[in-house]
Amino acid sequence: MGENFILILFLLCCSAFFCFSEGALFSLSRPQRESISKQGGRVSAAIGKLLSNSHKLITTVLLADEIFNIAYSSVIALTARKYLQDTPEQTVALISLAIASPTLLVFGEIVPKTAGVKFPRTISKAVALPLYSFHVAVTPIRWAILFVSGFFIRAFGADLGHRAQGNYISSDELEVLVGMGRDEGVLNEVEKYLADGFFRLEDLPAHGIMTPSIDCFTLPHDIEVKEAVGRVRQMGRSRIPVYEEEKDNIVGVLYGKDLLKWNFTEHNLAATVSECLRKPYFIPRSKPAGALLRELQMHRIHIAIVVDEYGRFDGLVTMEDILEELFGEIEDERSVPDRVAPAVRGGAITIPGGMKIEEFNDDYLFSVARSAGLENLGDILEEAVIPLRMENETMGGFVFDLFGRLPAEGEKIGFGGLVFTVKSREGKRISEIRVDVNKEARGDVH
Incomplete structure (x- = not known):
């Protein structure tokens, strides 16, 4: 009976070893991998080979987990059966499950994997050689598993592609890492701003x-x-x-x-x-x-x-x-270096028709409302924010859309407490607009 307990402990340790290894190896950062690689020797070579194809390594770890976890549960069930010979089978099964599941979860999964993640460099070096030996030994079994699983994966139209090579990081994961880097002080605000800029580009048409x-x-x-x-x-x-x-x-x-x-x-x-x-x-x-x-x-x-x-x-x-x-802005052949920013005077501002709607909302709308001397700025701003629509990108296009026709110079129209006056046109294009706060009415003024 004592042999069974030794076997149970051995199988639990084996299960813990592979979780230990998985947590450590997959937690190695790129600088840590490069540092270990530069040290040379059998250990660094084994780590490099294991991580060169993460899909194969995961298959090895999962295979080992299945073998030792099933063996562990089976031995516990046999041992419980010997001790509880007069107990119904259903009761023995429940007792075996109550013993095997929590012990395997805590000591075979959570504790070793947490330790591996916490000390990846030290543990990776310790487990590299025995893990690599097992990895090589189960190559035929792993090949058969990959062949069968690959067949079903392709049958469902999926493709492992470059994700299986171990170096793939999704944009969402990268964005999370950048945020963590800023919070932990690894990235300064300028670096964080630039990194966020790359993410913005993916959503910017x-x-x-x-x-x-x-x-x-x-x-x-x-x-x-x-x-x-x-x-x-x-x-x-x-x-x-x-x-x-x-x-x-x-x-x-x-x-x-x-x-x-x-x-x-x-x-x-x-x-x-x-x-x-x-x-x-x-x-x-x-x-x-x-x-x-x-x-x-x-x-x-x-x-x-x-x-x-x-x-x-x-x-x-x-x-x-x-x-x-x-x-940010780069001066070039298309830039106008001496362009003067529109000035707000007496609740009015003259803006170019080509000004982006977003720029007007962000940089000028509040200044126009405040300079008019009105008290209920919050209500005015809420009504006057120009909607960002797919069909309009500029203030000239927005005003053109409000009229529903090509307006003449000097024509006015109201929107949300503002009055837009067409100051000048270039052909069929509104080139200059005067924006005033309508202090008297909120309806359209033609």
Whole structure:
């Protein structure tokens, strides 16, 4: 009978060993792995081989757990049967379960795994060689298990892919790690801001950062190189979309540096820019900025042409536009360095029609309401916040939508306690808007 107790203890220790190993090895950070690898020797080599394919390692650990856990429960049941010979089978089974389950859970799972997670480096070194020996010994069994499980996984349409290689971290997990790094002082506020910026890019569509087509400098494909050089020099652009027949039909991108390399003979000056165009990179409006950044880097290009669902030219996004979401404003050829921020005077402000709705809400709405000298600012602000709609991105577009037609200069319309006056237009586009607080009425004023 004493042999049974020794066997029970041995099986419990074996189960604990594999939980111990799993908790330690999978808790090793990348710097810890690199440090162990640099030390060399059999132990570091064993750890490296075990972690080189985490899917195989997990299979080994699960296989061992099943073997020893089942054996542990079986021996306890046999021992209980010997001690309780006159007891009904159902009672013996319940007693065996009451003994095996909590002892296995506490001493075979929770305690060893917690210890492994707490001291990963020390424990990983201690368990590496025996675990690797077992890992090699069960290779045929593991291969059979992986073959069968892989068949059913593929049958359900799943794919282990690169997740099985042990180095995959989902964006959600990475975001949690960044938050933990900030809370524990590993990341400072600047590093946290930059990391958060990368996460924001994944949710930011291309149309949210693009330069609208109406603001883009474009050239026709049949313009002569000589004239193109003069216009490019005048506008100060380095990459220009080129269209054929109509501006919605972009056929290429002209790089300023390609013009500099042009052979300026009399014959070549008469040639058109269509001879030195680069292939445009088209993207939909909904393209996530994070994915676009990776694609631009992969293809080694700096500009993407945004098209709508009908294939019309909607705008363009450059590498700089994306980087500005991470690092803030970058002065370049499209920037206006001497632009003066709109000033609020007497409850009124004049803003450009191209101002983003979000910018107006965040930076100017409160100032307009406060400068009007009204007391119930909370009520006014609640009513006057401009809604962020998919069809409107700028204040000019929002006011245009309020009118429901193309307004004339000087026309007014009210919204949520504000009065919008069309100060100027450029063609069919509202270029300048005066915003006042309507102190008398909240209805529309035409």
